[in-house]
Amino acid sequence: MLKPAVVALLLAGSAASLAAAHLCPEAAAGWTAYVSATEARIGRELKSPRGFLALDFAPNGAAAKKAVLAGEVVVDGMETRGAHGEAIDVPSAMVHHWRGAVLIPKMTVARLVAELQQGAPPTKQEDVLESRVLERRPDWMRVSLKLQRRKIVTVVYNTEHVVVFARQDDRRATSASSATKIVEIEDANTPRERELPAGDDRGFLWRLNAYWRYEQTPGGVIAECESITLSRDIPVVVRFVVRPLVERAARESMTRTLVSLRARFSS
Numbered sequence: 001m002l003k004p005a006v007v008a009l010l011l012a013g014s015a016a017s018l019a020a021a022h023l024c025p026e027a028a029a030g031w032t033a034y035v036s037a038t039e040a041r042i043g044r045e046l047k048s049p050r051g052f053l054a055l056d057f058a059p060n061g062a063a064a065k066k067a068v069l070a071g072e073v074v075v076d077g078m079e080t081r082g083a084h085g086e087a088i089d090v091p092s093a094m095v096h097h098w099r100g101a102v103l104i105p106k107m108t109v110a111r112l113v114a115e116l117q118q119g120a121p122p123t124k125q126e127d128v129l130e131s132r133v134l135e136r137r138p139d140w141m142r143v144s145l146k147l148q149r150r151k152i153v154t155v156v157y158n159t160e161h162v163v164v165f166a167r168q169d170d171r172r173a174t175s176a177s178s179a180t181k182i183v184e185i186e187d188a189n190t191p192r193e194r195e196l197p198a199g200d201d202r203g204f205l206w207r208l209n210a211y212w213r214y215e216q217t218p219g220g221v222i223a224e225c226e227s228i229t230l231s232r233d234i235p236v237v238v239r240f241v242v243r244p245l246v247e248r249a250a251r252e253s254m255t256r257t258l259v260s261l262r263a264r265f266s267s
Contacts, residue, residue, distance in 0.1 A: 021203030022200050024091070027093035030088065035209060069219060071103060095229070096229045100225050102222070103220050109170070109172065128148075131143065141162075142161070142162050143161050150249075156185045156188035157205060173213075175214075182205055208230075223261055223262075231246075
């Protein structure tokens with residue numbers, strides 16, 4: 001086991017080595033390929049008679065769904081593979097892919113979707129500092145979020161997202177959001193606050209997509225989120241220390257999002 005002093009030194013070196021990064025074209029192309037493959041798989045699942053939620057197609061899906069219906073928040077890591085089962089290469093970057101689900105008791109899909117379309121996420125959670133709707137159309141809206149990520153270092157972003165809703169039937173609906181703007185803020189919440197050039201910052205968050213599924217059950221609505229983000233890669237010298245922290249932070253962020261959603265809409 002590493003001594004605390006050694007861990008502190010490694011993390012300090014990590015923060016210094018992550019001072020600047022650049023989103024290269026190869027990483028952007030790899031992200032596009034990864035998202036395309038993920039969305040193709042989601043499309044197949046939504047058309048399948050086997051189920052509706054991503055949980056329905058997971059190896060441990062039955063047990064996980066039972067846990068969700070019992071009131072637990074279930075979060076798992078995911079990975080999209082290529083057409084022949086191969087890993088999808090995203091050079092000089094990392095894809096973070098997570099799925100989580102929660103039961104919102106005494107809720108209906110129709111009511112949940114209607115209320116979600118009324119406004120941006122509330123700012124009552126650690127990750128969302130500010131939120132507002134910039135534009136709204138039927139089953140479509142553009143929202144602005146000021147996001148905060150806290151692990152090793154604190155990073156704040158100004159972001160914009162396009163959100164699209166779709167109803168499968170009275171019991172099932174989906175929504176998908178993709179970030180159209182992600183810029184890191186330097187000296188956040190001070191008079192010196194300014195936006196850094198997109199894709200030319202410290203590289204902790206370059207892309208963000210989220211895919212939601214809502215399914216009616218006798219006890220309420222299961223809300224399931226599949227989140228994919230892109231960040232810079234972790235230097236090899238500190239990867240074995242930093243990567244577990246990054247993964248824990250991602251799991252905790254997904255959990256907070258789901259718990260906040262349940263609290264927002266619980267009767």
